[in-house]
Amino acid sequence: MIKPRTPPGVMELLPPDQIAFQRMLDVIRRNYERFGFLPVETPVMELSEVLLTKSGGETERQVYFVQSTGALAKSAEAGSPDGVPELALRFDLTVPLARYVAEHEHDLAFPFRRYQMQRVYRGERAQRGRFREFYQCDIDVIGKDALSVRFDAEIPAVIHSVFSELDIGAFTIQMNNRKLMRGFFEAQGVADGELQALVLREVDKLDKRGEDYVRETLTGEGFNLAADAVDRIMAFVKVRSTSHADALAQLAALGDHEALREGVAELREVLELVRAMGVPESHYALNFSIARGLDYYTGTVYETTLNDYPQIGSICSGGRYENLASHYTKSKLPGVGISIGLTRLFWQLREAGLLGNAAGSTVQVLVTQMDAAHLPHCLSVAGDLRRAGFNTEVVMEAGKLAKQFKYADRAGIRFVIVLGEDEIANGTVTVKDLRREDQFTIDRHELVSALRVELAQAEALQGTHA
Amino acid sequence: MIKPRTPPGVMELLPPDQIAFQRMLDVIRRNYERFGFLPVETPVMELSEVLLTKSGGETERQVYFVQSTGALAKSAEAGSPDGVPELALRFDLTVPLARYVAEHEHDLAFPFRRYQMQRVYRGERAQRGRFREFYQCDIDVIGKDALSVRFDAEIPAVIHSVFSELDIGAFTIQMNNRKLMRGFFEAQGVADGELQALVLREVDKLDKRGEDYVRETLTGEGFNLAADAVDRIMAFVKVRSTSHADALAQLAALGDHEALREGVAELREVLELVRAMGVPESHYALNFSIARGLDYYTGTVYETTLNDYPQIGSICSGGRYENLASHYTKSKLPGVGISIGLTRLFWQLREAGLLGNAAGSTVQVLVTQMDAAHLPHCLSVAGDLRRAGFNTEVVMEAGKLAKQFKYADRAGIRFVIVLGEDEIANGTVTVKDLRREDQFTIDRHELVSALRVELAQAEALQGTHA
Structure with a gap:
């Protein structure tokens, strides 16, 4: 006998959690498709x-x-x-995308908009909340030779749409621009890219080590930056806009340095188009501390945080890059994209108690069975429900009703159909609504429309709460 | 520069095919859920x-x-x-299911109904139409200690529902029963299980080698079966029922041998319940030649074939087994299930030209852009469409309309929105329906309801064709 177990570092779910996870995948996919992204899957x-x-x-x-x-x-x-x-095994979806686009370059229409939602693999040290197998849900737009910065403005609109529907609390899409950062550091006399990265790494310790520590380090022997330059850097990375107008004002306040011009212009255009796309200004902000993959991103960069759970960190990140597939093709393929690490996000939401438990089962209706002789009748009623689109389970072995109700209740199945001698004789069905703790008996032929009304009401009610 | 390419034996699709594939996955999943199966995913x-x-x-x-x-x-x-x-890497979804059920036994409700649709991996010899990575779409019902044969009757109902909606042509669900087969062979004096398997392997050559060859082999030195026993075996494996009544008659014609009784009773019950579930009798049949995994299945077995494409072989197979997880638990876990190997099926349908090309893009609407100054207006209209649930792409860089129309047409996007100076001034939009080669100009606020009507009509029309 072998002990049944999974390898460490994977997340395997029981059906109720798997249903919640699948619903999140569905929401993300639906929103990606809503913005015109096309599906791609690549081999693992x-x-x-x-x-x-x-x-x-x-x-x-x-x-x-x-x-x-x-x-x-x-x-x-x-x-x-x-x-x-x-x-x-692939360790992200970006390298496979680069390979895919380069391989199929002549069969794709550019700008190429693709989404990909698959698992990736990393031999990470096993640790709570770290996964060796996890879902990434990516979108990217890839241009040929060039890609207008306007595409950078669509990304926050997609993020807003996804997380609004996921309904996991207030969130803010934080934006920055690598050209702006680079220009700003140049203006402070930190022109070298590697030195910029080192300075940023120190600045990143602001929260943990405090302002004095970081100031001392940057003015100290290793860096030798002038005190007023350090002041300006510290002020810069603390910028967070509080509204659309404030974001524009913060950009204007940077002044008209040659080195900043391109980055400021890009961020301004992105901000204006994000507003034009209907993203509420409460949901996006400038955050000049966001750097992200310094060797990879070259323009706009994004992070998204839950307002009430900053400790979860960024739940959706990405940015603009110069050239996707230089290892595979001579074509220049600039792009912009984001990734949601859904396995980790799901785990964190569950840990934080943010998943709720209202989701219920994928099964909407349970048809009970009181007597083995009734089974054909039960199956026939279930057939009506299924043809009408209801997810329906039939109790296949007759038994005590109380036990069947209890099963439905535990499984999160909302409606239970009772077919007793009376119902079968009269051509009726009794419907028990376990959520509203209510029941009614109707003509069998009215069952489908009655359940449709009940479900529409329930959905309308949920919509009100959202 | 490295040549971008995938390993041999994987199926990677361009977006139009990926969309068609995804739609098949969605149909299968929707139907699995409709019959009350719960989602499970396991690590690869x-x-x-x-x-x-x-x-x-x-x-x-x-x-x-x-x-x-x-x-x-x-x-x-x-x-x-x-x-x-x-x-x-897993090579099927059955062993992971066994491990999952044994591992989570105390957290699951039995009978446990699960579906699982994931990729599996086999180091097969590379060959046209053979895949090393492929999707399996499985359902199983697992009982604890026992599982009524009634559950065997649900499986053909699910198969019927899935393949009706997949709409890939007429199909027949062929059924047999391992107990019946064993009993029949015993009655012919072939009692040993291994010998039965060897006889079946010879009988399987009927189509290729012809009746005379098989008859000679079975009466010949290796087997030494009596000529009349061989006659009865040959007649038996040729049984195909032509209707529900014929299926019952074929069972009755087997007579009342003790060895056949249990198998006949099971098949009869399954047939009656399959009919009660509303599966048309044109879609199921007895086929006494179906054996399948002789070491694994113990009761009902299923194969499904396309009536007009028998050469494709079984597109959905499975059966009843005695004990799922004897390697992992002492609990007895009988079950019944089927598997659809979707990667291979998709490949075969495409080869046979059965996929059609009417699917079109996931993108339903393209909002064109004639002038860069119009972009905020274009984005606003697109926002309306997306909030109403339409998958909408915006042309982000203004250009020639003809080129934008051509793009929509090639991409399979049905509706194109034109927003010229006039439309913007008058608060209207022009909608071009590329499928009906028709166009109309309406008030912007009527756009959503107008497109809903168009799409509802299109769907109703498709329903008529199906």
């Missing part, structure tokens, strides 16, 4: 040579390699595993 | 020790093993890979 296994183009480093150490029994035996025969196995 | 990686409980053989040779960079380095240091790596 890529050729190692194709996947691991980037020069070693952190990412490569976390890769999972794949070998068939045959390949494994061959490498064992050779005495030792010779180098890197042929196949590896 | 399982512990090898847990996954590979079965004694070696074919399956094990086709397994993909997984090692993180760290594990790989450690096994290299050790001089040679020591035995089997810790992790492996």
Whole structure:
């Protein structure tokens, strides 16, 4: 007998949680499609040579390699595993996107808008809340040769749409621009990119170590920055706009330095179009401390935080990049995109008690069975319900009604149909609404329309609460 | 520069095909949920020790093993890979189901009805139409200690519902029963299970090698069966019922042998309940030649074939098994289930030209842009459409209308919105219906309701064709 268990670092859910998770996936997908993004799926296994183009480093150490029994035996025969196995599991959806776009370049229409929602794999150290297998839900728009900054404005509109419907509390989409940051640091005499990154890393410690510590470090021996430059840097990274007008004012307040001009112009255009797309100004803000992948992003960058749960960190991040697929094609493919790490987000929401439990089952109706002789009748009623689109389960083995009610209640099934001798004789059905603790008996032929009314009312009520 | 390419044996799709594939997944999932099955997802990686409980053989040779960079380095240091790596990719959804049910036994309600639609991995020899990564879409009902044969009758109802909505042509759900087969062979003097399997393997060659060949083999030296027994076997495996009444008659015609009784009773009950569930008798039949996994299935077995494309083989198969998880738990867990191998099915339908191309894009509306100054207005109209639930793409860079129309047409987007100077001044929009080659100009505030009517009409029309 072998103990049934999963490997560490994976999230496996019982059906009620799986239903909640699936609903989140559905909401994200529906909103991605609503903004015109097209579905793509790529294989979980890529050729190692194709996947691991980037020069070693952190990412490569976390890769999972794949070998068939045959390949494994061959490498064992050779005495030792010779180098890197042929196949590896993807560790994000960005490298597969680059490979996909480069491979199918001539079959795609640009700007190419794709969404992809699949699992990725990282050999992370096992740790609470860290996953080795997790869902990423990505959108990207890829241009050929060029991609207008206007596309950067669609991204916050998608984020707003997704998280409004997910209904997990107030959130703010925080924006910055890498060109603006670079220009600002240049204006402060920090022109070197690597030095900028080091300064930003120190600035990132503001919350944890306090202002004095960071100031001392930056004016101290390692950095030797002038005190007034450090003051300006500290003031800059603390900028958070409080409204649309304030965001524009904050940009204007930066002045008309040559080095800042492009970044300011881009952010201004993005802000104006975000407003034109109907995103409420309460839901977006400038945040000049947001840097993100310094070696990758080149323009607008995004993070999204839950207003009441800042400790969860960014729940949706991304930005603009210069060239998606330089390892695979000579074509220049600039893009902009975001990613939602849904497995981790789901786990965090559940830990924070933010998932609620009102979701209920995917099953909407349970048809009970009091007597084995009634089964054909029960099945026929269930057939009516299914053809009308209701998710319906039939109790296949007759038994005590109380037990069947209890099962429905525990499973989160809202409606229970009772078909006793009387109902069958009279051509009626009794409907028990477990949520409203109510019941009524109607003509069998009115069942479908009655349930439709009940569900429409319930949905309207939910809409009011949202 | 690295050549962008996928490993052999995977199916990667361009967006139009991916949309068609996703729609098939959605139909299957919707129907699985309609019959009360609950979603489960399991990790793609399982512990090898847990996954590979079965004694070696074919399956094990086709397994993909997984090692993180760290594990790989450690096994290299050790001089040679020591035995089997810790992790492996699942090769079906049945073993993970067994592990899941055994692991979570005390948190699940039995009978446990689950569906699972995920990819599985097999190190098959690369070959046209054979995949190393493919979707399986499974349902199973698992009982604790016992599971009534009535559950076997729900399965054909689900199959009928799925393939009716998939709308890929006429199909027949073919049923048999392993107890009946065993009993029949016993009555012919072939009592030994292994011998039965060998006889069946010969009988399986009927189509390819012809009746004479099979008859000679079975009466010949290896088998030494009596000529009249062989006659009866040949007649038996040729039984195909042509209607519900004929199916019952075929069962009755088998006579009242003790050895056949249980199988006949089970098939009869299943047939009666399948009819009670509203499956048309044109869609199910007895087929006494269907054997399937002889070492696994113990009662009802199912195959489903497309009437006009028998060469595609079974598109949905499964059956009843005695005990799901004997490797993981002492509990007896009988079950019944089916699997659709969607990747292969999709590939075959596409090869046979059965996919059609009427699906179109997930994008329903394209909002064009004639002048960069109009963009905020375009975005605002698009916002209205999206809030009303339409999947809407906006052309973000103004340009020639003809080019934008061409793009919509190629992409399969049905409605194009034109917003020229006149429309913007008058508060109207012009809608071009590319499918009906029609256009009309209406008040902007009537746009949403007008498109709803158009789409409802289109859907009603499609319903008529189906």
